[in-house]
Amino acid sequence: MFAFTWIAERRIEEAMRRGEFENLENQGRRIEYEDDSMVPADLRMAYKILKNAGYLPPELLEEKEIITAAELLAAATDEQERYRQMQKLNLLVAKANARRRSPLTLEKDAAYYQKVVERISVRKPGNEPESR
Numbered sequence: 354m355f356a357f358t359w360i361a362e363r364r365i366e367e368a369m370r371r372g373e374f375e376n377l378e379n380q381g382r383r384i385e386y387e388d389d390s391m392v393p394a395d396l397r398m399a400y401k402i403l404k405n406a407g408y409l410p411p412e413l414l415e416e417k418e419i420i421t422a423a424e425l426l427a428a429a430t431d432e433q434e435r436y437r438q439m440q441k442l443n444l445l446v447a448k449a450n451a452r453r454r455s456p457l458t459l460e461k462d463a464a465y466y467q468k469v470v471e472r473i474s475v476r477k478p479g480n481e482p483e484s485r
Contacts, residue, residue: 411452415448416449418445419442419446419449422441423442426439426442
């Protein structure tokens, strides 16, 4: 093993002297490493292939749907639309919680969620406030 390492080091040094590492395509850019330490070793290649093909696991798809529903809820101006979006958001969170071993936590967006809740007044359709 030592001989292989020594040969590799020599070849790298020679290439550096010849300037072969100059003006590379991503020179100066930060290398982003993928942390797949939580993926079992025998599944890493399969996960990488799926990721490169654009496949998202169901958990991430659910999270994207929940985020989209929350954004639609925040942007809704009509009261009935807000009510429908709130029902949809509650249903998505309930479905996600049913599939998981532990409940879905929205703590990372808790401040945003609290602001949304504070801004929304919801009445069921047909329950209009009485005029005085």
